[in-house]
Amino acid sequence: MKLSLSAVEWHAGSWKFRADATFTPGVHLVSGRVGSGKTTLALLSARQLQPDAGTVVCEDIRSCTLSFQYPEYHITGSTLYEEAESYGVDPFAACARAGLAGRDEEDPFRLSRGELKWFQLTCLLMRRWDLLILDEPFSALDCRGKLAVCRAIEENRGGIVLVSTHEQYILPKTDFLWEMMSGELTLRGTLPDAISTWESAPALVRRLREQGVLPANLTRDDILEAACRMHE
Amino acid sequence: MQDARIRLIALVSLSIATFLSVTGALLTLAWLVLSPRPLKEAMKSAAFWVIILFVAIIATVTQVTGNDGISYLIRTGVIILLAFSVYMEWHPGEYLDLSVWLFGKKAGFDIGLAVEMSIQGLHEASREFARIRSALLLKELKPCIGMIPSVGFLLIHTRLMRAREQADLLATRGYRAGGSCCPVFRTSYQDKIMGFLAILILFLSFFPVRDIFILQM
Numbered sequence: 175m176k177l178s179l180s181a182v183e184w185h186a187g188s189w190k191f192r193a194d195a196t197f198t199p200g201v202h203l204v205s206g207r208v209g210s211g212k213t214t215l216a217l218l219s220a221r222q223l224q225p226d227a228g229t230v231v232c233e234d235i236r237s238c239t240l241s242f243q244y245p246e247y248h249i250t251g252s253t254l255y256e257e258a259e260s261y262g263v264d265p266f267a268a269c270a271r272a273g274l275a276g277r278d279e280e281d282p283f284r285l286s287r288g289e290l291k292w293f294q295l296t297c298l299l300m301r302r303w304d305l306l307i308l309d310e311p312f313s314a315l316d317c318r319g320k321l322a323v324c325r326a327i328e329e330n331r332g333g334i335v336l337v338s339t340h341e342q343y344i345l346p347k348t349d350f351l352w353e354m355m356s357g358e359l360t361l362r363g364t365l366p367d368a369i370s371t372w373e374s375a376p377a378l379v380r381r382l383r384e385q386g387v388l389p390a391n392l393t394r395d396d397i398l399e400a401a402c403r404m405h406e
Numbered sequence: 407m408q409d410a411r412i413r414l415i416a417l418v419s420l421s422i423a424t425f426l427s428v429t430g431a432l433l434t435l436a437w438l439v440l441s442p443r444p445l446k447e448a449m450k451s452a453a454f455w456v457i458i459l460f461v462a463i464i465a466t467v468t469q470v471t472g473n474d475g476i477s478y479l480i481r482t483g484v485i486i487l488l489a490f491s492v493y494m495e496w497h498p499g500e501y502l503d504l505s506v507w508l509f510g511k512k513a514g515f516d517i518g519l520a521v522e523m524s525i526q527g528l529h530e531a532s533r534e535f536a537r538i539r540s541a542l543l544l545k546e547l548k549p550c551i552g553m554i555p556s557v558g559f560l561l562i563h564t565r566l567m568r569a570r571e572q573a574d575l576l577a578t579r580g581y582r583a584g585g586s587c588c589p590v591f592r593t594s595y596q597d598k599i600m601g602f603l604a605i606l607i608l609f610l611s612f613f614p615v616r617d618i619f620i621l622q623m
Contacts, residue, residue, distance in 0.1 A: 222540040239544050246564055247537045250547060250556060260545050283563055 175199055175234045175304055177219060177334055179359075182228035184214055193218070193359035194228075197334050201327060201346055203392065204338040205374050206354030212338035215359060216240055216309040219336060235304040235334070243310035245287065245294040254278050254285075254293065261297035272296040287314045292322070299326040304333045312341040320344040324393065342376040345392040365391050407441060407495060407600055409593040410504045416604035417492050423611035424484045428477050430611025431484040437603055438484075438491055448490035457486055496525055503589035512584035519585070523572065527565060534564055 177197040184191040191214045206212050217223035218230055220240035232238070242248065251257035255278040258265035269278045272293040274285075282290060291314045298306070308327070312320045324346040327335055337346060338354070351368035353360045362368035366388045369379060382389060382400050389400035407413050420437060423430030438445050448454055461482045469475025505518030538557055542549055549557075 217540070220540075220544070222543070240540070242537055242541060244537075244564075246560065246567075247534065248541045248545070249560060250542065250545060250553075252556075260547070 175334060176232075177235065177305060178229075178231045178233070179218065179225075180229050180231070182218060182225045182230060184218060184223065184225050186214075189357060191215070191218075191357045195352070195359055195361065197336060197350075199332065199334050200349030201331070201335045201337065202350045202352060203345065203348040204336065204352045204354055204359070205372070206338070206340065207374060208340060210354040211357040211359070212340075212354050213243070213309050214357075215354060216307050216336065216338055219305070220307050232305065237301075237303050238305040238307070239298060239303055240307040241295060241298055241309060241311060243313050245290045245314075246283075248294050249282050249290075252281060254280050254282055257282050257293070258297050261301065263297050263300040268293070268297050268300060271300065288316060288319065291315055292319050295323055295326070299323075299330055302330070302333065305336070306330060306333060307336045307338075309338050310340070311337060312339055312344065317344065321394070343378070344394055345376075347391050347393050347396075407594075407597050409591050409597045409601075410500045411507065411591055412593065412597045412601040413492060413495065414504060416601055417488065419604040419608040420488055421485055423608045424481050424488065426611045428480050429613075430607060431481045433607040433610060434484050434488060437600070437607060438487060440603070441491075441600065444491040444494040445487070447494040448487060451490055454486065454490045458483060461486065493525075498522070498526070501525065502587060503591065506587045507589045507591075511586060515585040515587055516583060518587070527568070530568065531561055531565060534561060 175198070179193045179195045182191075182193045191211045193215060197219075204212055204215060214223065217240070218225055220238060221230055221232075222240065249257060250260050254269055254274060255265040258268035258278075261268075265278050266275075269275055272289075274280075274289065274293060282293070285293065295308075295311060311323050311327075315323065320341070321344060324344060327337065327346040337348075339345070348365055350364060351362040351372060353362055353372065353374060355373065362371050369375065369383060369388050372379070375383065378397055378401075379389070379392070382397070382404060385404050387400050387404045389396040407416070416437075420430075420434045424434045462479060465475040465479035465482075467475070468478055499522065501521040502515070502518035505521060506514040508514055509517060535557075538560060539549060542553070547553070
């Protein structure tokens with residue numbers, strides 16, 4: 175199972191996106207500032223955008239999906255029941271898992287953006303995907319929601335999971351770290367070595383790095399463990 | 407065309423010229439061909455062809471019922487092409503500058519702000535439509551006529567949400583009415599020529615073709 179972007183280029187006016195990358199099974203974290211090209215990478219990887227140059231090739235990928243930053247774009251049903259059905263999952267189980275038990279007849283637009291985001295991610299993460307692309311999965315979620323998404327991503331291991339985010343505090347257990355800078359995708363490597371070259375690292379990770387302490391991974395527990403080591 | 411003031415004058419002149427006569431419409435079409443980039447962009451728009459299709463249907467019915475459907479098709483078609491071409495040349499903040507230049511910092515600022523927000527809304531709606539279409543395809547649902555109400559509702563909902571957020575933002579920043587804006591315009595040599603030609607076309611459209619060209623039998 176492999177997703178390859180070979181010499182891919184995409185232009186929007188004077189702004190240019192460039193990527194030459196191969197994604198294998200595991201969790202790939204793509205970090206980068208707002209406007210660096212993370213959503214473009216997500217759209218190109220899901221083949222929802224045609225590159226101006228280069229090729230996007232999927233090998234042995236039978237199921238693929240993409241979650242947009244704004245959950246409203248995904249709504250096709252007039253009730254949560256219909257909405258969950260459109261993802262091919264059990265509506266009652268999806269509502270219960272998203273903390274919305276007994277509200278399956280409710281209009282999705284009546285939910286807050288945070289509730290809707292968590293419901294939409296729950297529906298997606300209840301299925302197994304060969305290629306799962308999550309564009310800003312932590313936006314609009316509270317701390318508990320973000321941790322739940324991290325757990326669900328870890329449970330979805332087996333396929334290729336592409337998580338693009340500018341989240342600074344709560345991140346999933348990551349296998350490969352990528353960085354998107356001014357439209358160019360760069361592989362920083364596997365954890366924990368990749369942390370030493372991570373330019374847009376969160377403040378907490380930078381502080382640990384300055385003290386010569388590298389966390390084993392990027393989860394909250396790993397950061398806490400490294401912080402404890404700093405004071406030894 | 408860089409200068410929004412000349413573009414506005416050209417738009418008004420050419421719209422009147424096109425409305426007045428087929429000659430005016432044909433001369434406007436020739437004027438549009440002189441700046442091919444926005445014309446090409448306009449022709450790429452699916453919305454343009456949908457509107458033209460409706461105009462063509464009305465023109466056919468008009469012609470069949472004994473009226474001048476061909477004249478209607480030419481004049482309306484050129485006006486729509488002109489509108490799309492001018493729209494393609496829009497740059498953010500341009501109509502705010504133009505409105506303040508025309509009507510001052512109070513009413514002008516308010517009108518300009520409303521126009522800018524509307525145009526920005528159109529651009530955003532177009533991007534949102536593309537995202538919704540992608541989301542449908544990802545769910546393996548083929549876009550069909552039956553989905554028009556739900557997609558339309560979704561677009562209206564997102565627009566209303568954005569409008570409320572923008573209103574809150576303006577209120578938080580203390581906006582009540584009017585504002586400070588110093589319009590800056592850049593006028594190129596080409597802008598002046600195009601502006602002059604647009605006014606010339608307006609004058610020529612008042613005369614019948616036989617008065618402009620001396621036809622010898």
